[in-house]
Amino acid sequence: MKLTLKIWRQENATTKGKMVDYIIDGIDGDMSFLEMLDVLNEELVNKGEQPVEFDHDCREGICGSCSLQINGQPHGPDKLVTTCQLHMRTFKDGDTIVIEPFRAKAFPVIKDLIVDRTAFDRIQQAYGYISVNTSGKTIDANSIPIEKEKADDSFNAATCIGCGACVAACKNASAMLFTSAKVSQFALLPQGEVEADRRVLAMVDQMDKEGFGNCTNTGACELECPKGISLENIARMNREYLKASIK
Amino acid sequence: MSILDSKIPKGPLEDKWSNYKNNINLVNPANKRNIDIIMIGTGLAGGSAAATLAELGYNVKTFCYQDSPRRAHSIAAQGGINAAKNYQGDGDSNYRLFYDTIKGGDYRSREGNVYRLAEVSGNIIDQCVAQGVPFAREYGGMLDNRSFGGVLVSRTFYAKGQTGQQLLLGAYSAMNRQINRGKIQAFNRHEMMDVVLVDGKARGIIARDMVTGAIERHSAHAVVLASGGYGNVFFLSTNAMGSNVMAAWRAHRRGAYFANPCYTQIHPTCIPVSGDHQSKLTLMSESLRNDGRIWVPKKLEDAEAIRTGKKKPTDLSEDERDYYLERRYPAFGNLVPRDVASRAAKERCDAGFGVNKTGEAVYLDFASAIERFGKEKAFTSGHKNPTKEEITKLGKDVVESKYGNLFQMYEKIVDQNPYKTPMMIYPAVHYTMGGLWVDYNLQTTIPGCYSTGEANFSDHGANRLGASALMQGLADGYFVLPYTIGDYLSKDIRTGKIPTDTAEFETVEKEVTDKIDKLMNAGGQHSVDFYHKKLGKIMWNKCGMSRNAKELEEAIHEIAELREDFWKNVNVPGTANTKNAELEKAGRVADFLELGELFAKDALHREESCGGHFREEYQTPDGEALRDDENFKYVAAWEYTGKPSNAVLHKEELIFENIELKTRSYK
Numbered sequence: 083m084k085l086t087l088k089i090w091r092q093e094n095a096t097t098k099g100k101m102v103d104y105i106i107d108g109i110d111g112d113m114s115f116l117e118m119l120d121v122l123n124e125e126l127v128n129k130g131e132q133p134v135e136f137d138h139d140c141r142e143g144i145c146g147s148c149s150l151q152i153n154g155q156p157h158g159p160d161k162l163v164t165t166c167q168l169h170m171r172t173f174k175d176g177d178t179i180v181i182e183p184f185r186a187k188a189f190p191v192i193k194d195l196i197v198d199r200t201a202f203d204r205i206q207q208a209y210g211y212i213s214v215n216t217s218g219k220t221i222d223a224n225s226i227p228i229e230k231e232k233a234d235d236s237f238n239a240a241t242c243i244g245c246g247a248c249v250a251a252c253k254n255a256s257a258m259l260f261t262s263a264k265v266s267q268f269a270l271l272p273q274g275e276v277e278a279d280r281r282v283l284a285m286v287d288q289m290d291k292e293g294f295g296n297c298t299n300t301g302a303c304e305l306e307c308p309k310g311i312s313l314e315n316i317a318r319m320n321r322e323y324l325k326a327s328i329k
Numbered sequence: 330m331s332i333l334d335s336k337i338p339k340g341p342l343e344d345k346w347s348n349y350k351n352n353i354n355l356v357n358p359a360n361k362r363n364i365d366i367i368m369i370g371t372g373l374a375g376g377s378a379a380a381t382l383a384e385l386g387y388n389v390k391t392f393c394y395q396d397s398p399r400r401a402h403s404i405a406a407q408g409g410i411n412a413a414k415n416y417q418g419d420g421d422s423n424y425r426l427f428y429d430t431i432k433g434g435d436y437r438s439r440e441g442n443v444y445r446l447a448e449v450s451g452n453i454i455d456q457c458v459a460q461g462v463p464f465a466r467e468y469g470g471m472l473d474n475r476s477f478g479g480v481l482v483s484r485t486f487y488a489k490g491q492t493g494q495q496l497l498l499g500a501y502s503a504m505n506r507q508i509n510r511g512k513i514q515a516f517n518r519h520e521m522m523d524v525v526l527v528d529g530k531a532r533g534i535i536a537r538d539m540v541t542g543a544i545e546r547h548s549a550h551a552v553v554l555a556s557g558g559y560g561n562v563f564f565l566s567t568n569a570m571g572s573n574v575m576a577a578w579r580a581h582r583r584g585a586y587f588a589n590p591c592y593t594q595i596h597p598t599c600i601p602v603s604g605d606h607q608s609k610l611t612l613m614s615e616s617l618r619n620d621g622r623i624w625v626p627k628k629l630e631d632a633e634a635i636r637t638g639k640k641k642p643t644d645l646s647e648d649e650r651d652y653y654l655e656r657r658y659p660a661f662g663n664l665v666p667r668d669v670a671s672r673a674a675k676e677r678c679d680a681g682f683g684v685n686k687t688g689e690a691v692y693l694d695f696a697s698a699i700e701r702f703g704k705e706k707a708f709t710s711g712h713k714n715p716t717k718e719e720i721t722k723l724g725k726d727v728v729e730s731k732y733g734n735l736f737q738m739y740e741k742i743v744d745q746n747p748y749k750t751p752m753m754i755y756p757a758v759h760y761t762m763g764g765l766w767v768d769y770n771l772q773t774t775i776p777g778c779y780s781t782g783e784a785n786f787s788d789h790g791a792n793r794l795g796a797s798a799l800m801q802g803l804a805d806g807y808f809v810l811p812y813t814i815g816d817y818l819s820k821d822i823r824t825g826k827i828p829t830d831t832a833e834f835e836t837v838e839k840e841v842t843d844k845i846d847k848l849m850n851a852g853g854q855h856s857v858d859f860y861h862k863k864l865g866k867i868m869w870n871k872c873g874m875s876r877n878a879k880e881l882e883e884a885i886h887e888i889a890e891l892r893e894d895f896w897k898n899v900n901v902p903g904t905a906n907t908k909n910a911e912l913e914k915a916g917r918v919a920d921f922l923e924l925g926e927l928f929a930k931d932a933l934h935r936e937e938s939c940g941g942h943f944r945e946e947y948q949t950p951d952g953e954a955l956r957d958d959e960n961f962k963y964v965a966a967w968e969y970t971g972k973p974s975n976a977v978l979h980k981e982e983l984i985f986e987n988i989e990l991k992t993r994s995y996k
Contacts, residue, residue, distance in 0.1 A: 094907065112603045112744070120608055120858075127856045127902055127911065135908055137396065139569040141609045143738070144494055145400040160741075167741055192540055193908040200517070203397050207509045211502035214459045216807050217381045223458040224416060227470025237463035237488055240495060244399060267461065274461050 083109040083170065086178040087122065089134055092191050095198075099191065101180075111171030115158065116141060116148065118170055135194040141166040143308065146243030149250070150195055151182040156247035156306045164245060164308045184250035188257070188293045199246050201292040202260060208288035209281040210264045212274050232270050239266040241309045248303035248311070254295030259303040261289045262319035263311050269322055279326035286323055333586070333966055333981040336768040337441035342987050343423070346445045349769075350812055354819035361386030363825070364818050365549040367534055369521045369576045371398030373493070373799060374782025375555030376500035377806030383507035385811060387818075390547055391504070392519045392536055394571050394913075399501040402557060402569040403802060406493025407614045408477065409485035410799040412450040417474055421482040423447040428988065429480045430797060433666060434762070434790020435940035435956065436990050437589070437964075439983060441769055442787045449808040450800055454486055456807055460499040464488050477795040478615055478666055485796045490614055490734050496799055500806070519545075520913065521576045522841045524552055524583050524778060527833045531580075531778035535834070535841045539913060542906035544842055546834045548827035550818055551777045553810065554580055555802075558761035558783040560593065562921045562928065563873075564865025566758035567599060567612045573917035574924050577765050577784050585773035586966035586979060588766035588786035590924065591932035594793055594941050595874050596759035597670035600742055601690040610757040611742060613693075613735055615795045618663045620698035620728070621752070623674070625682040625691050627651045632682045642684065642692055642751050653677055661995040668792050668941045668954075669995060671756035675874045676952065678755070685753050694751035699724035756874060760798060762789040762941065763931075766966040766981075770813035771805060774966075779814060781805035786964070791940025845905050847896070848915045854898035857914040863891055864918070864925055872929050877945040881933040885926055889974065892922040926973035934978065937961045958990050 084107045092099025106122050113121070116138050123133035139147040148165040152158035158168045173179065181195065189197040214220065240263070248259035265282050268274025274281070297316060304313045338349045356364065364387050368379045371393040383389045393401060413426040426447040431438060454472070458464065464486050465473040474483040488495040507513040518539040525533040525548075533548035559574035560566035581587045598613045626632045627649055634640035654673055655662045665673075674691045677683070684690050703724025707715040715723070725748050729736065736747050743753070765773050765780040767787055772779050782802040789797065871884035895918070903909045938947045938954035939961070947955040964981040 110604060110606060113606050114608070114742075117606050117608050121606060124856055124858060127900060130853075130902065132903055133911060135910055139395060139400055139571050140402060140405045141570060142405055142567075142611050144405050144491070145395070145402070145569065147395065147400050163741060167738075169741065169744070171744060196908065199396060203399075203505075203515075203517075206502065207505045209509075211506045212459070212461045213506060214456075214503075215384055216377065216456060216460070216503050217384055217811055219452070220455045220459040223414070223454045223464075224471050226458075228466055229470055230466050230468050233463055233466040233470075236461075237465075237495070240463050240488075240498065241491060243494075244397065267463065271461050271463065273459060 083111070083173065083175045085109055085173065085176070088178065088180045089195070090182045091134070091194055094193055095190055109170050111169065113170045114141065114166055115152070115168040115170065116166050135196050137196050138166055143167040144243060146245040149184045149197065149245060149247070151184055151250055153180050156184060156250040157308050162308055162310055164243070184246050186249045186255035186294070188255065189246060189249065199244070201294070202244050202246065202257070204292060205257065205261055205285055205288045206264060209277070209284035212268060213277060226272055228271060236267050236270040239263045239270070239311065239315055242311050243309055245308065247306050247308060249294065251302040251306035252295065253300065253302070254298060256297045256303070257289050257292070257294040258297040258316045258319065259307065259311055259313070261285050262315035265319045265322060266315040269318065278322060279329060282319060282322040283326050286319070333766065333964070333979050334768065335439060335441070335981055336770060337439065338769065342440065342444050345441055346448055353812060353816040356815050356819050356822060358386050360822040362388070364388065364821060365390065365826070366814070367547060367549040367552045368392065368555060369534070369553065370401065370555035370557060370782070370784070371501070371504070372401030372403035372555065372557060372782060373497055373500055373802030374784070374806045375553070376401065376497065376504050377803050378553060378555060378781060378810045379513055380500060380503035380507050381807055381811045382814070383510070383512035389507070389513045390516060390549065391513055392516045392521055394518065394520045394539065396518055398504055398515060398517065399498060401497060402572055403497045403799070404494045405567070405569065406799055407490045407612065408616055409475065409487035409492045409796040410453070410496065410803070411477070411484050411794070411796045412454045412486060412800065413447055413484060414451050414454060416472060417483045419482045421484050425482065426450060426484065430788065430794060431790065431988050432993065433792055433794040435792055435993060436790065436958070436962070436985070437592070437939055437983065438788055438790035440985060440987055445809065446788050446801060446804050449804045452808060453800065453803045457496060457499050460503060462488065462495050462499040464495070475616070478618070478664055480794065493799060496803065500803070521579065522916070523579045523837050524775070525834050525837045526583055526775065527827065527831065530776045532827045533829060533834065535838050540908050542904070542909065544838060546829040546838060548829045550821045550824060550827065551779060551814055553779040553781060553814070554765065554784050555781045555806070556784045558764065559921070559924055560758045560761050562864065562925050563758040563868045564861050565602065565607060565610050565869070567596065567610050570609060573920070575917055575920050577780070578920040578924055580765060580773060580775060580778055582969050584775045584969070585778055586766040586968050587763070587927060588964050588966045589763035589791070589931065590928040590967070591872070591935060591942050592762035592791050592940060593758060594667060594760040594762060595671045595756045597667055597674060597756050598693065598754045599757035600739065601685055601753055601755040602687060611738070612757070612759065613739065613752070613754060615667070617693060617732060617735060618670070620731070621663065621693040621695050622652055622697055623654050623663055623691055623693055624650045624652045625677045625684060629681050632684060635684050636686060636688060651682070658995045665995045666792065667795070668943070672874055672943060674756055690753040690755045692751035693754045695728055695747065696751070699728055699748070702727035760793055762786065762791060762793055766964065770816065771810055772813070772817065777817065779810060781810055791942055845912070848899065848901050848912060848919070849905055851896060851901065852898035853900040856900055857911055857918050860891060860895045860899060861914070861918045861921070864888065864922060867891070868925055868928070872932055875943045875945050876932050878933060881929050884929040885933070885974065888922060888926045888929065892926070895919065895922055923973050927967055927976055930973065930976065931965055931967065935961055935965065956992070
């Protein structure tokens with residue numbers, strides 16, 4: 083396959099970026115999208131040019147490092163996959179592919195396609211945990227039976243990989259899906275219920291401070307989420323938030 | 330040669346850990362506030378330890394190369410975590426978990442460490458549930474278990490195929506709680522470049538901020554390396570792209586012995602390599618071997634016809650297929666341990682029976698499982714005379730409910746439907762049992778430098794059992810290190826803050842910056858990946874699933890040559906004072922080029938076959954591993970003396986007081 087790539091190049095957070103065109107040839111359908119970028123980078127290095135910087139690590143769709151807005155969509159055109167699991171057979175010979183970083187005020191560009199997603203860490207640090215000591219003895223794991231459906235729902239919310247596609251997909255750059263997934267995971271479990279009120283207030287407060295936009299229920303986040311995190315979590319967070327606020 | 334002291338406490342096996350805890354020195358809470366600890370790596374071993382140490386009151390600084398602690402590669406573990414809870418009442422106990430782990434490791438691990446691991450395993454599950462880790466549950470609300478290879482009980486706890494992710498998020502949330510309290514300072518996108526010793530003790534590190542390129546000095550009273558394994562020395566592995574040996578190797582160069590580097594786990598069920606562009610390999614969970622049957626064609630001409638596309642696997646009748654694991658190991662069949670299954674696949678492919686275009690793949694077939702499940706489902710739903718189509722449909726539904734996410738992942742990568750045609754799999758490098766030598770305290774041979782999780786060598790011997798890596802990481806981090814490090818730090822309560830404006834820090838920082846300069850200004854001939862791929866090829870072909878003296882000697886020679894060429898001719902573009910992925914890779918590959926040589930040297934010296942280490946010269950007439958307990962029942966700990974080829978061997982004799990050494994047999 084021969085492809086034209088239009089890639090966002092930006093030296094660092096303070097300089098202005100621009101789109102740069104690259105022609106790449108000999109791309110095999112079995113390659114992953116990031117392996118295609120590896121080929122491009124190898125060529126650039128051998129020509130003495132600067133390779134394109136992008137975040138990636140596990141390359142099996144679970145660490146949440148990879149990002150990329152591909153032809154306007156977070157993680158590209160395939161459903162329920164991250165960029166590292168997107169394969170080149172999705173494209174055809176002669177295609178032009180536009181590759182940009184995730185765009186959001188709360189995710190400033192670090193270099194080229196790499197953005198700073200530490201705002202997500204700070205939301206979690208605000209109260210994304212259960213206050214239990216890890217060094218001490220605790221009660222036996224089976225002493226609190228948990229309804230299977232609730233445990234499963236909690237698990238489904240907990241599968242969020244923190245990649246930020248929800249923010250990149252949202253016209254308001256809202257982080258409601260991300261935050262609500264964490265709030266839900268704990269609110270659904272008896273262990274997490276104890277601090278549920280404090281948690282939702284603290285996390286939402288931090289989310290607002292980080293400069294994420296509000297939710298206007300377009301559902302784009304759910305559609306683009308590589309892990310299929312449900313919008314129901316946002317509804318649950320709103321309910322939890324209201325409940326906590328009027329107490 | 331010296332005898333290493335493992336510092337295993339005296340007394341009966343089951344009392345060792347309790348006695349130890351009762352007799353160590355503690356640090357009072359007020360003094361903990363004056364003690365700093367550096368943690369390298371934030372996976373299960375590092376994240377859990379950082380959270381616990383901070384909670385105890387120490388000041389902790391964590392370092393990870395990822396943009397967030399939550400992305401450490403523990404996250405990719407699929408299957409589950411073992412614990413001797415005996416919730417199923419199937420006869421499990423601490424002793425049985427201990428026994429299975431020692432046997433699975435082919436009698437090359439320490440009794441004292443492994444028993445402690447089994448002893449604290451139950452508490453890990455309690456801890457994780459309390460943190461809100463959503464493990465799989467039964468309808469009655471209790472935790473569910475499943476079984477894994479090499480054991481006879483169900484002791485594996487799991488969260489679908491994402492157990493590592495859920496456990497890591499648990500440790501990460503515990504870290505977040507301490508970050509919020511100000512007890513942990515997290516340095517993300519930072520790489521440890523070297524460890525700094527003051528008066529022979531580890532007292533700090535030199536780190537590089539990967540965004541700005543700034544070289545930083547950080548001091549502490551102890552340094553913990555929880556930096557993971559070194560499988561990426563093979564270039565292609567199931568490790569993350571960034572997984573590296575830098576922290577462990579830097580410590581090795583400063584005096585920490587490196588133990589058993591040749592013990593590598595090659596996992597039998599991975600998606601095969603599809604071409605030269607491949608950057609990493611993807612694991613398909615071991616659980617698939619419960620229902621999938623592994624085979625290759627019986628006749629060479631059929632294998633040839635399949636490779637060239639003239640025949641399809643489904644064209645071959647039952648008697649044209651060779652279910653070689655069932656043939657060779659009738660007792661365990663497709664569920665033999667990982668090392669045995671991997672070697673058997675290689676043996677068939679080397680003999681010319683491989684089934685993909687590269688000739689390096691075997692089939693993992695679900696057709697008979699689909700039929701079996703389909704018949705059962707039809708029968709239980711009152712459908713006594715189902716047609717073949719109905720059976721297939723019902724069977725597919727059952728297989729989908731059990732393995733749906735894995736089948737979907739396979740289809741995404743390979744573009745074939747595994748419900749209709751058998752999966753193709755091949756072994757791949759997955760885990761490294763070797764690592765920094767540590768004593769019972771998890772301390773390396775550098776005082777004040779500790780190592781936990783995959784980065785150390787301690788618990789898995791020559792082969793790790795499935796679902797035990799997560800157990801070890803969390804055991805070390807939540808329950809072992811917080812005690813053992815306290816004993817050491819109790820002597821540091823009057824030390825005060827370690828200054829960084831000293832000659833020791835100055836010297837090491839200079840060495841770090843000189844090395845970076847050297848990489849930036851090398852000849853500029855070839856990219857870093859060019860060298861990494863070459864190294865990977867040498868490692869895979871000559872230090873891989875089976876090894877012999879001739880090829881290991883060649884490997885030692887070739888790696889040394891490649892390393893020399895690398896330092897002369899590598900091309901690192903850009904500058905060092907900015908985000909520079911090529912420079913990051915170059916630093917890591919430089920260390921792999923040294924480790925690879927030590928790896929081959931260790932494999933050459935170990936003239937026996939055990940676990941993941943198979944020497945062709947040492948096998949039984951029917952091709953099984955031949956261990957030599959008389960001469961090799963020891964840990965090989967290597968001391969760095971300037972060059973990997975000159976590394977000095979130190980032996981730690983393994984003492985078995987509670988277990989009788991036997992030959993593993995799966996026939």
